[in-house]
Amino acid sequence: MAALVQIENLRKEFGNVRALDGVSFDVLAGEWIAIMGPSGSGKTTLINILGGLDTPTSGRAMVDGADVARLDESGLARFRSEKIGFIFQQFHLVPYLTALENVMLAQYFHSTTDETEAREALGRVGLTDREEHLPGQLSGGEQQRVAVARALINHPKLILADEPTGNLDEANEGIVLKLLRELHSEGHTILMVTHAASIGQLADRRIELAHGRLALANTRA
Amino acid sequence: MALVAVISGAAVISALLNLEFDVERKLTQEFRLLGANLVISPGSSTQPGGTASQSPATLSSPTLMSAAAVLPQVERLRTRDVVASAPYLYIVARAHDTPVVVAGTWLDETRPLEPTWKFQGNAIVSRDDATQCFVGRDVARQFGLAPGGQVELHYLGRSAQLRVAGIVDAGGPEDSQVFVNLPVAQTLAGLEGQIQVMQLSVSGTAAGISGYADELANSLSGYDVRPIRQVSEAEGNLLNRTRLLILSMILLILVLTALCVLATMAALAMERRADVGLMKALGGTISRIVGLFLAEVGALGAAGGLIGCIAGETLAQWMGHRVFGTSISPRWEVFPLTIALMIAVAMAGALPLRRLGKVKPAVILRGE
Numbered sequence: 080m081a082a083l084v085q086i087e088n089l090r091k092e093f094g095n096v097r098a099l100d101g102v103s104f105d106v107l108a109g110e111w112i113a114i115m116g117p118s119g120s121g122k123t124t125l126i127n128i129l130g131g132l133d134t135p136t137s138g139r140a141m142v143d144g145a146d147v148a149r150l151d152e153s154g155l156a157r158f159r160s161e162k163i164g165f166i167f168q169q170f171h172l173v174p175y176l177t178a179l180e181n182v183m184l185a186q187y188f189h190s191t192t193d194e195t196e197a198r199e200a201l202g203r204v205g206l207t208d209r210e211e212h213l214p215g216q217l218s219g220g221e222q223q224r225v226a227v228a229r230a231l232i233n234h235p236k237l238i239l240a241d242e243p244t245g246n247l248d249e250a251n252e253g254i255v256l257k258l259l260r261e262l263h264s265e266g267h268t269i270l271m272v273t274h275a276a277s278i279g280q281l282a283d284r285r286i287e288l289a290h291g292r293l294a295l296a297n298t299r300a
Numbered sequence: 301m302a303l304v305a306v307i308s309g310a311a312v313i314s315a316l317l318n319l320e321f322d323v324e325r326k327l328t329q330e331f332r333l334l335g336a337n338l339v340i341s342p343g344s345s346t347q348p349g350g351t352a353s354q355s356p357a358t359l360s361s362p363t364l365m366s367a368a369a370v371l372p373q374v375e376r377l378r379t380r381d382v383v384a385s386a387p388y389l390y391i392v393a394r395a396h397d398t399p400v401v402v403a404g405t406w407l408d409e410t411r412p413l414e415p416t417w418k419f420q421g422n423a424i425v426s427r428d429d430a431t432q433c434f435v436g437r438d439v440a441r442q443f444g445l446a447p448g449g450q451v452e453l454h455y456l457g458r459s460a461q462l463r464v465a466g467i468v469d470a471g472g473p474e475d476s477q478v479f480v481n482l483p484v485a486q487t488l489a490g491l492e493g494q495i496q497v498m499q500l501s502v503s504g505t506a507a508g509i510s511g512y513a514d515e516l517a518n519s520l521s522g523y524d525v526r527p528i529r530q531v532s533e534a535e536g537n538l539l540n541r542t543r544l545l546i547l548s549m550i551l552l553i554l555v556l557t558a559l560c561v562l563a564t565m566a567a568l569a570m571e572r573r574a575d576v577g578l579m580k581a582l583g584g585t586i587s588r589i590v591g592l593f594l595a596e597v598g599a600l601g602a603a604g605g606l607i608g609c610i611a612g613e614t615l616a617q618w619m620g621h622r623v624f625g626t627s628i629s630p631r632w633e634v635f636p637l638t639i640a641l642m643i644a645v646a647m648a649g650a651l652p653l654r655r656l657g658k659v660k661p662a663v664i665l666r667g668e
Contacts, residue, residue, distance in 0.1 A: 123666075127662045132581055132661045132665065133662040152586075153585055156580070156586075157583065157585075158583075159581060159582065159583035160582065160584070161583070165582070169665075171578045171581075171665065173578065173579075174575075184579070184582065185582050185583070187584075187588070188579065188582050188583040188584040189583060229582070
């Protein structure tokens with residue numbers, strides 16, 4: 080199977096701080112990868128570069144054939160809207176838009192809005208009766224499910240989840256992980272940052288970072 | 301805050317625009333209170349100053365016009381803008397052995413022609429009434445006349461006995477005159493069918509009045525037809541100054557509204573940085589993101605403009621009553637104009653949104 084993500088000797092420096100220091104690995108299409116490591120090990124930086132939110136200092140990050148570092152501003156916007164689905168630890172929903180509008184916002188930036196499809200996406204994460212609620216009226220778990228619906232709505236090649244259950248209680252963590260398992264079984268490629276070993280074990284492979292370097296990369300089964 | 305600024309701005313601008321559109325008509329109405337503004341006379345050389353209150357003591361043929369030549373033409377060209385008109389023949393007759401200026405005119409037209417005059421007594425409703433007259437306030441005081449009293453006028457051996465229907469208080473030289481119907485003056489003077497001047501009170505713009513004067517002049521060749529210059533010039537000057545004042549105020553309010561929106565939008569741009577960072581992360585181009593904010597600002601301008609217009613109509617009515625003593629006619633074109641201005645001003649005030657282009661999504665999402 081072809082690699083969807085290819086990372087070669089990736090470096091990222093913030094002033095004197097080296098967040099990533101020569102990281103290389105690849106991810107096959109349909110794989111679920113858990114990126115683990117202590118705080119400050121470069122996990123989020125890696126996810127940000129793969130998602131086109133940040134640029135590497137050197138090295139190469141290829142996603143579905145696109146060299147992220149070489150994309151210009153509009154190319155990056157198109158890349159993010161078409162190929163990437165983000166799930167953040169802090170949910171990051173627009174507070175003055177309803178759950179439905181938050182999902183449709185991603186559609187708007189991708190192409191055109193489709194309310195029926197957005198409702199279906201919210202239905203899939205079990206929020207049919209919460210479509211018209213504002214984020215402030217939803218629990219943390221519900222907000223994260225809205226974020227999952229938003230990440231899926233444009234059928235991205237790659238789902239980048241940065242500590243998707245970090246702010247959730249056990250019950251909501253279970254719901255979100257169940258959703259991720261479903262997405263994986265449907266063939267979605269997922270890169271998930273997590274601290275929790277128990278969650279990391281759900282993934283096909285674990286990649287561990289330490290001080291910006293690759294500390295462990297499980298081989299494929 | 302921005303909405304309040306736009307509503308307030310729109311209300312005042314809408315009121316001022318209503319006033320601006322109506323000011324010409326209102327000023328024209330105000331100036332019509334000054335009386336006649338168009339005079340037809342035999343010739344410019346014989347009319348000193350062209351003012352209506354001149355009363356020649358002696359008459360000679362160059363100062364006279366044939367009523368049969370003038371009146372039918374005036375009647376033929378009469379439009380709805382002609383508020384009132386009347387011919388005049390002045391003679392200096394004697395009453396109680398004292399010279400007194402007698403003005404022969406159409407007494408049924410005196411009130412509409414001279415709306416500022418105060419009348420005490422009864423109206424004279426027929427221009428053919430040869431038995432009644434009005435006397436000026438000074439004449440009444442001099443001869444001890446009151447409504448219902450009698451006055452006898454003598455001129456070149458002819459006389460007329462008239463009942464005083466009312467006393468005129470014009471606040472000018474007319475207070476020293478006796479006003480009789482035209483046939484009475486013509487008979488006294490032995491000038492049947494003759495008049496000296498024709499005065500008209502015409503409403504409309506200065507240009508409209510001038511155009512009407514030209515039309516009359518074309519039909520009355522050999523006669524002088526001219527607007528009373530002082531009134532027309534004063535009207536034009538006041539109109540221009542009022543318009544300049546109104547337009548300056550509109551401009552000032554537009555600038556102030558834009559500045560207020562600008563300040564609010566600058567704060568909003570800072571407040572929405574996190575949302576913009578997220579939108580960029582979701583694949584939003586800066587043009588689409590700013591487009592969303594501009595749509596919001598445009599809606600704010602349109603809503604504020606609409607609400608402000610409605611408030612402005614009320615304000616315009618109040619201003620009309622305060623300034624002109626009458627209501628201002630609502631002009632529906634003010635609505636789209638004000639709303640368009642408010643949208644434009646809101647958009648101009650949204651310039652700080654350009655800063656959003658510099659937002660780095662990774663930095664924002666890190667919570668910095």
